[in-house]
Amino acid sequence: MFRAMLRGMLAHRVRLALTALAITLGTSFMSASFVFTTTLNHSLDSLFAQASAGIDVIVQHAAPGGAVTGAGSGSSQPIAQPIAARIRALPDVAAVDGAVSGRAVLLGRNGKPLPGQFVVALSWPSDAPFQAAFTSRTGSPPAGPGQVMIDRSSARSGHFAVGNRIDVAIGGQARPFTISGITGYGSADNLAGGFMAVFDLRTAQQLFGRAGQVGSIDVKAAPGTSAQQLRDQIAQILPAGVVAVTAASAAATQAHQLNSQLGILTYFFLGFAGVALFVGAFVIWNTFSIMIGQRTRELALLRALGAGRGQVFRSVLTEAALVGAVAALAGAGLGILLSRGLAALLAGFGVSLPVAGLVVPQRRWRSRSAPAW
């Protein structure tokens, strides 16, 4: 009985291969979408975790839009710079840095904006612990009113090197700067797809009209003090309207904010996967119906010769399960390759996303093991 089934499968290799192809394509689209969106989410999480490495507590205005980084910058309400000095005076504080951020546009050599999603202007942190997020730097950090440090991906796309002149537009007005250095961010070449322009604090304050003010204050705890303890200590000396949050929860909030901005993309891919599954299911159903239809005579003969209803059903089901399992496995593998291709395709269209995690096998496995994220 099963010998007849296996022989039948061998005899109809081409037909089976086509069925398997339909299944493989359907599942690979599914798998690619899930791997891609999960990796994206995962990468953003780890990016923000890296970004807040070395920071224990962040002090910011209580009003909404208080993101230190990300597309929502610039809209954050400023807080008075002297608060930083008062926090520095607390006993369990190791380092304090007032940071300013805003929106800027990097202009290419032809005077047009570099193609990209957005540019975040940041102030260069004064203390070493806070400089850890700016990885693999070349040149030197910005110092003085005429200097800027840009990210690696905009340096690459605009063909800029250390010492070159670059125009940066802030508030609709372009100003010339000298590139003092080029930097990465965490494990990526830029900030979650956004370009970076890093100035020293005083320059940033001037550029954004925030003299004597900062957007947020990063605080590092002395050894032996937890982030929660430090947050509670700082909260006691803050004026009304200013709050202290742990860096971990701020990172989570930021990742969440950016994720919800990227939500459209996620929905697009899930919709894509859903359509692929829907179409795939139809194709697979259809092919199997045709396969069974072509074999009605054979199956009727088996029934006449005394094969039970269950026996015939099981042999058909086993065949389907064998084809399905093999093809689905191939589809899952193909999907991982496809998701890398998808990332490359998006990068080709200028949508640079931090999907670096995909190439690390262990992380790839993790992103696959939680596809319903």
Next chain:
Amino acid sequence: MTLATAALAARAAGLTKTYGSGLAQVTALDCVSVQIPAGSFTAVMGPSGSGKSTMMHCMAGLDSVSGGRVWIGDEEISAMPERRLTRLRRDRIGFVFQAFNLLPVLAAAENITLPLDIAGRDADRDWLHAVIEAVGLTDRLRHRPSELSGGQQQRVAIARALVSQPDIVFADEPTGNLDSRASAEVLDLLRRSVREFGQTVVMVTHDPVAASYAERVIFLADGRIVGTLDGPTPDSVLDRMKKLGE
């Protein structure tokens, strides 16, 4: 076969089969009663539409009956649940079809043992050899059906019907797709299976020459038995058929 000659391999009493209902009702079999002695070779003849194939399907448990009762051996099959009927077909009935109905992907030997495979039983080696030798396919066992002639394919089908040593073999127009020489081989094989192995065979045919190989011919017309003929010859069968047509 150790059944006494007096025993019956199959029996039908008042067998009725109707299709449709109301005004559109068609009666294919009208109160047919027939007895098939064990170890006999019976031919069922009649013009097309006479109900001979329907009778065979009802007696073999391939089709349900509308009225009357049918037995295989001493088991009544007309009221048997599907599951038991399937098992009975597997273990106690052999089939030979007009279109051979071999599985194209299996070699001849595998087609022959297919009923045993379905039952999950091992072949009785001696019996299997005897059957294969009788059908004259010893050197063709590894061939696929597509590599065999029509006569050879039908001999494979007969071997498949005999291999599980059934109580009764039903053959539905077994020579319908064969030339006269291959037909003669197949009919001789069926007759030998009765004479040498004591097999019971019921064969539906419309060919007087084929019917003449049987020991007894049952004539059907319009769903009723209209006569029987013992020790038929092609001429006597043809004669009777002509009379039926009048």
